[in-house]
Amino acid sequence: MIKMKTFLALIIFIPIISCSQNKNYNLNKNHVFKIIKSDKEWKKILTKEEYKILRKSGTERAFTGQYNYFEKKGVYNCKACNSAVYNSENKYDSGTGWPSFDKAIKNSILYQIDYKIGYARNEIICSQCGSHLGHMFKDGPKNTTGERHCINSLALNFKPKNDE
Numbered sequence: 405m406i407k408m409k410t411f412l413a414l415i416i417f418i419p420i421i422s423c424s425q426n427k428n429y430n431l432n433k434n435h436v437f438k439i440i441k442s443d444k445e446w447k448k449i450l451t452k453e454e455y456k457i458l459r460k461s462g463t464e465r466a467f468t469g470q471y472n473y474f475e476k477k478g479v480y481n482c483k484a485c486n487s488a489v490y491n492s493e494n495k496y497d498s499g500t501g502w503p504s505f506d507k508a509i510k511n512s513i514l515y516q517i518d519y520k521i522g523y524a525r526n527e528i529i530c531s532q533c534g535s536h537l538g539h540m541f542k543d544g545p546k547n548t549t550g551e552r553h554c555i556n557s558l559a560l561n562f563k564p565k566n567d568e
């Protein structure tokens with residue numbers, strides 16, 4: 405009986421999510437994160453502030469992040485697991501006070517719905533380690549994707565292009 409209920413809940417719930425969001429990126433229950441660490445382990449490799457944002461879905465204060473005004477060419481990695489998540493070519497100045505991108509590197513991020521402030525937002529998490537990076541809003545540049553990926557500087561680690 406419980407199984408039947410779960411099944412019904414799934415077939416009702418899944419189409420709602422997939423219609424309202426970008427279909428390729430939604431976190432599904434079967435997603436396996438390649439990098440799994442305990443809270444204790446994360447605390448060892450992250451600073452207090454980084455831990456708060458990446459592992460507890462915190463947000464840094466606007467206009468305080470090191471990558472807000474930052475225009476170097478290269479790749480932004482997830483600060484927690486070092487997987488590449490954004491290219492500098494997709495960064496733009498949104499004027500919001502947080503690093504903003506119109507697109508993530510393919511398969512590098514996932515969305516999950518976050519009701520933290522009372523309404524649904526697309527939370528962006530790293531597809532490799534599940535750490536919180538920021539949120540995606542649909543008020544981005546209309547000439548490209550229309551998406552604004554609003555990312556915390558503290559969740560990112562920039563690697564210049566000629567560093568590889």
Ligand SMILES: [Zn+2]
Pocket residue numbers: 482483484485486487530531532533534535
């Ligand atoms: Zn990560």
